[in-house]
Amino acid sequence: MVKNKRALVIRTVLGWLIAFIMAFPVFWMTLAAFKTEMDAYASPPLLVFTPTLENFAEMNQRVDYVRHAWNSVLVALGSTFLGILIAAPAAYVMAFHPTKRTRSIMLWMLSTKFMPAVGVLVPMYLMLVWLDLLDTRTALITITLLSNLPLVVWMLYSYFKEVPAEILEAGRMDGAGPLKQLRYLLVPLATPGISSTALLCIILSWNESFWCINVTAVDSGTLALAIASFSNPEGYFWAKLSAASLASVAPILIFGWVTQRQLVRGLTFGAVK
């Protein structure tokens, strides 16, 4: 009994410690966002200080926050919606009508994620020049969708595999074709999995910065581009950068907080459990 209690205390303390370590950068960023630049650079670091909103005011003056945030929303939702739309039929076929090559195709799809994005930067840039799509939301949505697609297919495949094939078979007996099976049987049964895939996809798209910085400029840049304009090799910038980062991550943090129950439920439903 005493042994169990001690193990519980150790586990609890360890859990809190890990949570603290993980949350500390966000906590520190939040503090720095409300400091003056001099306070942000103070050594030893200040925990007690007079808070200021001047960094947010300057951020607002230097970048069009609303436009960048709107671009982030469109890119995250657009790429997620299209991604699910493309990945769901692919995952359905792979889960319920596998062939000899299904496994190797899935591995190949996942292997495309192993290549660093910078490796295809120049060809991708040239393609966008030819298609006249540089600095457009269409380009960013397409690229984000493509880079998330392997993960989305894998996750949906795992969730679909959890659904008993007999249910679909019964549907077939009742005359349901593949589209009807997908729409009326599979999607309702795998809703928690699809939701958590979509949530994860939104988070990944929101945080995507490499392509945003490299293929957008003034019109279609997301919040990632706004943050990139605040670090500086010559000058004080920690407080301003923290303010910009806080304003950029706040929406997705709130989104994650609100949807955490759905996300956890979905993640423990499929193969990620």
Next chain:
Amino acid sequence: MKLLRSLLFAATALISSQTLAETTLTIATVNNPDMIVMQNYSSKFEEETGIKLKWLVLEENVLRQRVTTDIATKGGQFDIITIGMYETPIWGKAGWLVPLDDMPDGYDIDDVLPSVRDGLSSDGKIYSLPFYAESTLTFYRTDLFKKAGLTMPEKPTWTQIADFAAKLNDKANGFYGLCIRGQPGWGENMAIVGLMGNVWGGQLFNPDWTSGYNSDAFKSAVKFYVDAGNKFGPPGMVGNGFNENLALMSSGKCAMWIDASVAAGFLYDTKRSQIADKVGFAQAPIESWNKGNGWLWAWALGIPSSSTHSGEAKKFVEWATSKDYIKMIGKEEGWVTVPPGTRKSTYESADYQTAAPFAKPTLVAIEEADPVNTTHNKKPYVGITFATIPEMQAIGNFTAQQVAAALTGKMSVDEALDAAAANSDRTMKKAGYIK
């Protein structure tokens, strides 16, 4: 007939003025404070000309990557780009930039400091116009020097700097005799190491393009750097670049700091610096050789050949780098904040001299920084801490890692520089410089 001609003329004028009025220029620029000020005042240019401006403001390294991708692929995303002294001659030679030799007389190109003008030219043609320029200075605490009975010469030697540092160093109480860059990077630790190599009589490349890193002179310089850094520098110096040292110096934790002259404005700013009334300026240190002790860098505005609005873009470049712009900023923002290092007239201004006590040493440093005649022995390249060749970034970054490893004691200075020289020779052979 006359009426018809007048009508035609009026129509043409109207159309061309509308075309001009509808022109939008896209500007990619670095987010240094001077550029942010330029962005804030650019509405005046828009009002004067009717040309609209769109801005992409990025951190230096991100901007360099972004602009390089666009210009090399002829993406045509930008009408005006902010580039430095490293890119301008290379890109100008490659035909990627519009030459800017035909600026109007009122622009007074002869007023631009010759060393800066030369650094932004290739084969006698200027390819970008300087917005601000910098060299290297020694910053020191006048109060502590006075207390210790020390005198900082106008142009000290590194040996003197080390002597001063030894006398003022108090590491146990978190006060450091000397702060210099340790962060690895071709524009970070290699900037200071490159200067030290020069004044010890070394150079980056020998006349046959073989590496100069493994010369006795360069090795002595880096041994001095490692020794002084470890004895008098702050802990974790390998992570310190310009900003970290600026924070240390302005919060009163360093006795001396050798870095970009642009830091003078920050250190002298009473709102942000705790040592604003007790900071002195001297030239960057020399040693056995008295040239190449200060780098020369300028952020300049150039126009990519792929721009479809190069005429309008020239108007903006002319406006932003003009004498009138500097005067306007002096009046509106205060003379201490005007973009330094570009024009003789700035330094002739009594207002500037009064507001910025660092004006004279900065001007001397920039005028003395000569990218051609720098080293003790003959060299095949143009540049002070870098050579203006495309291979320099890769060579510089590799060497920077080796020097950082020597600083942290992971390898000896000899091992580090031998590895750097071997890498440099390999790269230069592949690129066809070494036959």
